[in-house]
Amino acid sequence: MAVIDSKRLRNVVLLSHSGAGKTMVSEAMLFASKAISRAGKTDDGSTTSDYDPEETKRLTSVQTSVLPCTWKDHKLNVLDTPGYADYRGEVVSGLRVADAAVIVVSAAAGVEVGTEQVWKLAAERGLPRIIFVNKMDRENTSFQQVMASIQDRFGRSCVAVQFPEGTQASFKGAVDLLGQTYPDEAEAAREQLTEAIAETDDALVGKYLEGQALTQEELHKGLKKGTANGTITPVVFGSALHGVGAEALMDLIVELFPSPADVPAAERADGGTKLECKSSGPLAALVFKTSADPFVGKLSYFRVYSGTLTSDSHLWNASRNEAERIGQAFFIRGKSQESVPAVIAGDIGAVAKLQTVQTGDTLAMKDTPVVLPGLTFPQPVFEMAVAPKTKADLDKMTSALARIAEEDPSLRVDRNPDTLEIVMHGLGDTHLAVAVEKMKRKFGVDLDLRTPRVPYKETVRGSARVEYKHKKQTGGHGQYGHVWLEIEPLERGAGFEFVQKVVGGSVPKEYIPSVEKGVTKALGDGVVAGYPVVDVRATLVDGSFHPVDSSGVSFEIAASHAFSKGIRDASPTLLEPILLASIVAPDSSTGDIMGGLNGKRGRILGMTQEGEGYTRIEAEVPHAEMLRYATELRSLTGGRGSFTAKFHHMEPVPEHLMTKIVEERQQQAAAAAG
Numbered sequence: 289m290a291v292i293d294s295k296r297l298r299n300v301v302l303l304s305h306s307g308a309g310k311t312m313v314s315e316a317m318l319f320a321s322k323a324i325s326r327a328g329k330t331d332d333g334s335t336t337s338d339y340d341p342e343e344t345k346r347l348t349s350v351q352t353s354v355l356p357c358t359w360k361d362h363k364l365n366v367l368d369t370p371g372y373a374d375y376r377g378e379v380v381s382g383l384r385v386a387d388a389a390v391i392v393v394s395a396a397a398g399v400e401v402g403t404e405q406v407w408k409l410a411a412e413r414g415l416p417r418i419i420f421v422n423k424m425d426r427e428n429t430s431f432q433q434v435m436a437s438i439q440d441r442f443g444r445s446c447v448a449v450q451f452p453e454g455t456q457a458s459f460k461g462a463v464d465l466l467g468q469t470y471p472d473e474a475e476a477a478r479e480q481l482t483e484a485i486a487e488t489d490d491a492l493v494g495k496y497l498e499g500q501a502l503t504q505e506e507l508h509k510g511l512k513k514g515t516a517n518g519t520i521t522p523v524v525f526g527s528a529l530h531g532v533g534a535e536a537l538m539d540l541i542v543e544l545f546p547s548p549a550d551v552p553a554a555e556r557a558d559g560g561t562k563l564e565c566k567s568s569g570p571l572a573a574l575v576f577k578t579s580a581d582p583f584v585g586k587l588s589y590f591r592v593y594s595g596t597l598t599s600d601s602h603l604w605n606a607s608r609n610e611a612e613r614i615g616q617a618f619f620i621r622g623k624s625q626e627s628v629p630a631v632i633a634g635d636i637g638a639v640a641k642l643q644t645v646q647t648g649d650t651l652a653m654k655d656t657p658v659v660l661p662g663l664t665f666p667q668p669v670f671e672m673a674v675a676p677k678t679k680a681d682l683d684k685m686t687s688a689l690a691r692i693a694e695e696d697p698s699l700r701v702d703r704n705p706d707t708l709e710i711v712m713h714g715l716g717d718t719h720l721a722v723a724v725e726k727m728k729r730k731f732g733v734d735l736d737l738r739t740p741r742v743p744y745k746e747t748v749r750g751s752a753r754v755e756y757k758h759k760k761q762t763g764g765h766g767q768y769g770h771v772w773l774e775i776e777p778l779e780r781g782a783g784f785e786f787v788q789k790v791v792g793g794s795v796p797k798e799y800i801p802s803v804e805k806g807v808t809k810a811l812g813d814g815v816v817a818g819y820p821v822v823d824v825r826a827t828l829v830d831g832s833f834h835p836v837d838s839s840g841v842s843f844e845i846a847a848s849h850a851f852s853k854g855i856r857d858a859s860p861t862l863l864e865p866i867l868l869a870s871i872v873a874p875d876s877s878t879g880d881i882m883g884g885l886n887g888k889r890g891r892i893l894g895m896t897q898e899g900e901g902y903t904r905i906e907a908e909v910p911h912a913e914m915l916r917y918a919t920e921l922r923s924l925t926g927g928r929g930s931f932t933a934k935f936h937h938m939e940p941v942p943e944h945l946m947t948k949i950v951e952e953r954q955q956q957a958a959a960a961a962g
């Protein structure tokens with residue numbers, strides 16, 4: 289593909305609800321522009337975009353693909369994003385480097401929940417939008433029906449610039465409403481379009497109100513202006529499966545959408561002088577996506593915002609202050625790669641085997657270390673524990689988890705210090721399942737997913753004074769350690785405190801650190817169900833020693849046993865983690881959500897109107913009740929709800945639940961033992 293001037297570039301992201309047909313729209317565009325010789329189909333896994341084995345298996349997109357094509361002397365970098373909510377992180381990547389968006393709507397389904405969500409994301413970035421109504425050849429579709437759905441959700445600024453020819457099975461294309469001829473039944477749509485265009489300019493409004501016809505030049509100029517500033521969202525129609533509408537869509541992308549040189553200059557992370565899209569400027573290339581390729585290694589996708597990135601050059605990772613050696617640069621189309629000597633300002637490319645660069649980093653020159661703002665990915669809301677299936681998998685697991693998290697920043701992997709489990713956090717169950725499948729295919733590591741254990745703790749409700757004497761004679765030097773401990777509760781969240789109040793040297797001071805060490809070791813295993821003990825004070829008040837047989841180890845053993853005994857005598861109980869949950873959902877769902885939270889032992893703290901028909905609910909809910917809440921909330925709200933949750937405090941487990949938790953813990957221990 290020839291290098292094209294920045295003015296003739298268009299970076300466009302395709303967005304939609306899952307199943308609306310984005311991937312087939314991109315395939316139709318590639319075929320119409322002759323970038324591919326044969327159009328594939330989503331249903332048989334043969335599209336250019338969905339080349340990943342997980343995509344061909346599931347027949348749906350799970351990652352953002354870059355699909356460049358040439359149309360009327362312009363290069364279109366089309367970014368096909370997944371529609372399923374579990375892959376919203378991939379949508380963030382595509383949005384970050386796009387200058388405009390095509391929102392794909394299924395004519396049969398109308399505007400769905402995912403469409404609303406991606407519309408909002410595009411609007412937040414201020415991207416000009418075109419709506420492509422796909423599947424116009426399906427049953428139960430009509431122009432009036434789908435336009436009513438679009439305008440009901442997104443407003444009357446969404447106006448048709450085409451009118452369908454034929455309906456349902458007889459659909460064969462669409463007529464340009466800005467053309468000289470159009471059917472009589474399209475008159476109302478033409479009038480609405482003309483009115484919307486007139487409102488983009490005071491002079492045009494006056495002319496329109498006076499009953500004067502707007503010229504073709506005025507119509508096209510007003511449409512471009514309205515699209516650019518968001519006061520008009522053109523709506524076009526087609527059937528991607530049959531290749532209908534792709535050429536007209538690309539015409540509008542070229543005519544109405546801005547080039548990288550036309551959008552506002554790029555912001556810098558340090559607030560310095562903004563970066564103009566000039567190939568002669570200081571290099572600033574943002575890495576927006578990372579792919580762990582089993583054959584070529586790590587592949588980094590980038591957009592150049594300023595300057596020119598040249599193959600086989602020495603660059604600087606300005607985000608991490610590290611040198612980078614750049615090898616061959618590529619243009620990527622799905623899984624195919626085309627070597628190029630350079631990537632100019634505004635264009636999108638990729639390079640393999642970078643050592644220090646991660647998603648969100650900026651490539652620059654060392655003498656002009658410009659840093660661009662990175663990417664903000666959605667917070668994980670679903671977690672599963674991962675475990676290796678075999679010893680061989682154990683050896684490879686850590687590396688594989690690190691690499692998959694680098695590829696997908698919306699995944700997070702950590703080790704729970706209380707349960708000692710490796711926990712993977714993501715956006716949903718499918719998100720994590722696909723990540724595990726990828727690790728098996730790419731890195732040869734086979735992992736099991738299971739519900740993570742809740743990190744319970746133990747504490748005491750009362751006080752106790754206990755004694756333990758460790759005495760052992762083995763012939764020669766024996767062992768002797770004798771302690772008296774007082775155990776008492778601390779306020780919630782205080783942790784652990786060790787105090788010594790020994791008088792008269794009954795426990796020599798050189799052994800007191802050993803006493804503390806023994807108590808600290810015993811904290812790790814409580815007496816109720818073996819969970820760590822917290823919020824307790826242990827005070828050493830007395831004891832005795834033997835001048836020959838006493839040792840630090842003897843006092844450590846004595847202290848450990850004494851502490852465990854003291855916990856038993858001080859009314860031990862279980863504590864559970866309580867999360868602070870913030871749930872945003874449609875007003876119509878708040879009753880069901882609050883009822884569900886009450887059933888989960890939750891406490892509603894308050895409700896706040898968010899506007900646009902949404903309410904935020906704040907609640908304290910036990911962690912144990914929230915392990916599958918992402919899936920439940922999706923079901924309760926039809927996918928329109930979202931939530932975040934973070935640890936807030938610990939509090940006692942209700943008595944009626946303790947027996948069940950203790951039994952489960954004993955079963956886990958038995959299974960681990962053998």
